[in-house]
Amino acid sequence: MEDSQFESIRQTEQTLPEKVAEQISQLIIENQLTSGDKLPNEFELCAQLNVGRGSVREAVKLLVARNVLEIRRGKGTYIADNPGQIDDPLGFAYYPDQIKLAMDLLEARIVIEPWIANVAAQRGTEEEIAQVHRNCLLVEEEILAGRNHLPRDKEYHTSIARCTHNLVMPKLIPIITYSVELFGTLNGNRLLSETIIGHRAIDDAIAAHDGEAAANAMHQHLVQNRIELDAIRAEQERQKTSEGGAK
Amino acid sequence: MEDSQFESIRQTEQTLPEKVAEQISQLIIENQLTSGDKLPNEFELCAQLNVGRGSVREAVKLLVARNVLEIRRGKGTYIADNPGQIDDPLGFAYYPDQIKLAMDLLEARIVIEPWIANVAAQRGTEEEIAQVHRNCLLVEEEILAGRNHLPRDKEYHTSIARCTHNLVMPKLIPIITYSVELFGTLNGNRLLSETIIGHRAIDDAIAAHDGEAAANAMHQHLVQNRIELDAIRAEQERQKTSEGGAK
Numbered sequence: 129m130e131d132s133q134f135e136s137i138r139q140t141e142q143t144l145p146e147k148v149a150e151q152i153s154q155l156i157i158e159n160q161l162t163s164g165d166k167l168p169n170e171f172e173l174c175a176q177l178n179v180g181r182g183s184v185r186e187a188v189k190l191l192v193a194r195n196v197l198e199i200r201r202g203k204g205t206y207i208a209d210n211p212g213q214i215d216d217p218l219g220f221a222y223y224p225d226q227i228k229l230a231m232d233l234l235e236a237r238i239v240i241e242p243w244i245a246n247v248a249a250q251r252g253t254e255e256e257i258a259q260v261h262r263n264c265l266l267v268e269e270e271i272l273a274g275r276n277h278l279p280r281d282k283e284y285h286t287s288i289a290r291c292t293h294n295l296v297m298p299k300l301i302p303i304i305t306y307s308v309e310l311f312g313t314l315n316g317n318r319l320l321s322e323t324i325i326g327h328r329a330i331d332d333a334i335a336a337h338d339g340e341a342a343a344n345a346m347h348q349h350l351v352q353n354r355i356e357l358d359a360i361r362a363e364q365e366r367q368k369t370s371e372g373g374a375k
Numbered sequence: 376m377e378d379s380q381f382e383s384i385r386q387t388e389q390t391l392p393e394k395v396a397e398q399i400s401q402l403i404i405e406n407q408l409t410s411g412d413k414l415p416n417e418f419e420l421c422a423q424l425n426v427g428r429g430s431v432r433e434a435v436k437l438l439v440a441r442n443v444l445e446i447r448r449g450k451g452t453y454i455a456d457n458p459g460q461i462d463d464p465l466g467f468a469y470y471p472d473q474i475k476l477a478m479d480l481l482e483a484r485i486v487i488e489p490w491i492a493n494v495a496a497q498r499g500t501e502e503e504i505a506q507v508h509r510n511c512l513l514v515e516e517e518i519l520a521g522r523n524h525l526p527r528d529k530e531y532h533t534s535i536a537r538c539t540h541n542l543v544m545p546k547l548i549p550i551i552t553y554s555v556e557l558f559g560t561l562n563g564n565r566l567l568s569e570t571i572i573g574h575r576a577i578d579d580a581i582a583a584h585d586g587e588a589a590a591n592a593m594h595q596h597l598v599q600n601r602i603e604l605d606a607i608r609a610e611q612e613r614q615k616t617s618e619g620g621a622k
Contacts, residue, residue, distance in 0.1 A: 153468070160471050193440035196466070212466025218546045219443070219459025221400070224407050232542040236487075243486045295479040296551070299465045304543070 144179070145186035151177050152187055153196060156207060167197060167205040220306050227361050234357060236304050238350045244289050244297055245330055245346035246339040252291030257335055263287045264331040271320050281305075284327060288334065322352050391426070392433035398424050399434055400443060403454060414444060414452040467553045474608050481604060483551050485597045491536050491544055492577055492593035493586040499538030504582055507534045511578040518567050528552075531574060535581065569599050 142150075152173065161167070168176070173184045188205060191197040198208040223229045252260070263284040270277035282305050289297040326349030333341035389397075399420065408414070415423070420431045435452060438444040445455040470476045499507070510531040517524035529552050536544040573596030580589035 157468055162469075162471070189436070190440045193437045196469075210466060211469045212463060216459060217464030218543075219457060221404055222409070222443075222458045223542065224409070229542055232544075235541055236543045236547070239490045240483075240486060294482055295470065295476055296465075296483045297479075300483070300547075300550075303547075 144183050145190055148177060148179055148183045148187035149190045152184075152191060156196070156211070161207050163207055163209045163211065165207045167207065169204065216306065218303060218306075227357075227364065230357060231354070231361070233304055233306060234350060234354050238347065238354070240297075240300065240304065241285070241288075241350060242343040242347045244292055245334065245342035247294070248288045248291035249334045249337050249339040249342040251293050252334060252337075256287070256291045260284070260287045260291065260334055261331055264327050267327060268324050271324060277320075277323070281323070288330070291334065319353065319356050322349075322356075326352060391430050392437055395424060395426055395430045395434035396437040399431075399438060403443070403458070408454050410454055410456045410458065412454045414454065416451065463553060465550060465553075474604075474611065477604055478601070478608070480551055480553060481597060481601050485594065485601070487544075487547065487551065488532070488535075488597060489590040489594045491539055492581065492589035494541070495535045495538030496581045496584050496586040496589040498540050499581060499584075503534070503538045507531070507538065507581055508578055510534045511574050514574060515571055518571060524567075524570070528570070535577070538581065566600065566603050569596075569603075573599060 152167070155161075155176070156167075167173075167188075170181060170184055174181055177184070188197060188199075192199060192208075194212060195208050196211045197205050199205055220229060220233075248257075248260070263280065267277050267280045267284050270280050282302060285305055286298050286301045289301045292298075326345065329345035330342055330349060333339075333345050399414070402408075402423070403414075414420070414435075417428060417431055421428055424431070435444060435446075439446060441459060442455050443458045444452050446452055467476060467480075495504075495507070510527065514524050514527045514531050517527050529549060532552055533545050533548045536548045539545075573592065576592035577589055577596060580586075580592050
């Protein structure tokens with residue numbers, strides 16, 4: 129019975145805080161509250177939802193854990209940036225075979241990102257395309273300074289996705305570029321010069337509003353990554369085999 | 376100071392329960408615990424992480440809220456199904472313009488799902504393809520019985536994505552088919568016969584291992600949805616305009 133202390137939080141039936149959390153979510157949606165808006169205070173919520181302060185507090189904690197709300201110390205409770213969106217929303221960190229995952233993420237990127245580059249070149253405004261170019265330079269700056277360029281790399285790809293004016297694509301990029309960081313830890317700096325060349329080719333094609341060239345450049349860039357990843361995987365297999373043989 | 380009761384949960388600095396939650400996540404990853412495995416009990420966790428029971432309990436609550444853990448009443452704490460993956464992980468419910476969102480999700484599906492159908496036809500095992508066929512029949516059963524077929528519809532598309540043997544694709548389907556339910560609430564039953572015909576065409580092509588035909592059938596099915604959605608949007612615009620005129 130060592131786990132009886134956990135009994136109060138049950139998954140099979142919805143708990144009261146869960147129900148209240150749903151009601152608060154509904155209230156946010158119905159009142160079209162967005163990032164940075166203030167949530168009604170605890171007393172108002174208790175009155176409106178007809179529940180006690182304890183339940184409201186627990187519900188708020190749940191919604192903070194899910195990045196719907198954020199607490200600003202001494203100021204109150206606000207709607208979070210990108211409400212409801214969490215880091216690693218598909219739980220990729222919990223996959224046992226991270227190399228297979230990296231390969232499959234790259235496969236998904238090869239399906240999605242050439243389309244994104246193509247449409248970005250066609251639909252992007254001059255201001256959006258200028259942002260892509262700035263991000264391209266920022267990635268190079270990080271690489272040339274020997275710093276970790278991967279966060280900037282994600283921003284670069286996300287800014288291209290924003291040029292599509294499709295709400296979903298910029299949200300998918302952080303998910304499918306989960307592999308970028310993973311890949312960074314796997315391959316060290318072998319791809320750095322290819323990254324600069326590949327990014328520039330994509331950037332140039334988008335700036336020229338040449339959709340087909342942008343798609344091809346993106347495809348080329350990602351396939352180059354896949355070739356590297358294949359080489360890393362083969363290397364790891366060899367090491368495993370030789371370690372096995374040495375025992 | 377009406378919100379001072381929320382002070383204990385802060386977002387700007389990481390709270391102790393947040394830190395402990397991260398440590399527990401790390402422990403799950405390092406020990407390769409997966410869905411259905413039991414988490415070490417509270418006493419072991421306190422000892423291993425060198426923190427008090429209160430912090431462990433709060434951390435467990437956070438991880439339950441994020442669907443990493445689940446509590447089984449009287450049995451203990453277990454790793455959840457699809458750990459770390461929550462419903463609506465991109466927070467689509469919080470978007471103000473749900474019709475624009477539905478259009479953009481459909482655009483994303485038209486990019487991704489013909490590829491999925493093509494590769495499913497090539498890589499799917501006989502057992503996986505048989506599952507697609509069973510799901511196809513289950514959708515029809517629901518439609519013909521006048522019941523809500525949308526949960527089965529999602530399963531149908533997810534089972535096709537499983538045939539690709541790509542880890543990421545079956546995870547993307549629930550995200551990009553968020554529009555399916557939205558669409559259901561928008562369009563009523565107008566698309567039901569097209570759904571049956573479209574699904575059968577995809578199913579037949581996959582069963583015949585004909586990748587190109589599967590991609591075409593999927594494309595056709597989704598474009599049909601887009602035509603319907605365009606009609607609904609035009610209808611809503613007309614209603615808005617006439618309501619505006621009546622005021």
